Amino acid sequence: MAEALLLRTLRLNCLTNAYADLWSELYDDSWAQDSWAADWPGLPPLGEAGPAWGWSTPLRTERARRAALVELDALVALMLDIDAEELIALYRSRFPQMLTYESAMWFDADGRKIAENFNAFGHGQTKQHFEQLMAHLDPEVNGPVPDGYTAPFYKADREAEYRQAHAVFSERLRRSGWQSPAAPDADGAS
Template structure:
């Protein structure tokens, strides 16, 4: 939606002449993967328990892994029918991972190939690119960044200089206080491209099995 507003040059969706924005199609092969990631990002408190239980899909537990091979993250589908404190994704790294995968999934849904997705990212999100160029995550999912505008939750002004010293010579400089190695470097282009390939393969397989009509954008026979 953010990208849609940017390319149309609008400040909001209530201006005259704004064309209808793309919307999810019921029965789409990627609707359940999108729903799981969206719910785990947004169902942050017990106030969301009813909607979580209503929309819960038992297939998530066995058939919905992370698309990108994020090392160190708990399984995406490791959830229960009732809301628990660990139902929402809470670490900075896990939440970012879900957002990256949603971008890739929606691109596949809209018919954008990986190159178009990367071009959109490069052309319209220069600030995010600047932030991600100096963003890392520790083994527990805490973010550490070299730009003050995107500091991690537990980061102090001394954390990143300590981190740079640790990267330069781990044997001589300990990791920053409150952080645990190993560290993971953000690389959104690679992550989106690999996740896009997985979601595209899932959609192609559903079309090959006759479970989705890509021309009519509907489940055949409905």
């Protein structure tokens, strides 16, 4: 799982060519086979970045960057032996403001964020964009797509995304033969 953690971390942080040497030094050929754990329709393949840093190496859209952060949370939770429901309980109890912001947050087909709260606005978003989105999503109004955005829209749902990513990473770990440090050994002792 360390490789999955490193890939997502570097794709989030290696934003400029100043990181080219670091990227090349740490690049692992196995990353080409890595894929997103949660279902993120419309995102480019996670493992598509090659051994040489390029402009497309870092995750640049708001949705792709959020996807990597969600999956990093799930990976670290597994490494700390925190199950999915405990991770969600931590999210609810320790990050109530983020929960509020994400309750009215969508992403367009190009990965642009659009949110109700001005503290969570996506890049270049205005209040009118959110109002246009609500009119667009309302079946009775069926308004046009907000100016500068591309349908379809995907609703942020961190709890469902956590559950899915946690389940996929748990299965990957199980197939690799990894056993949780807290799991009982063959004799039943932990």
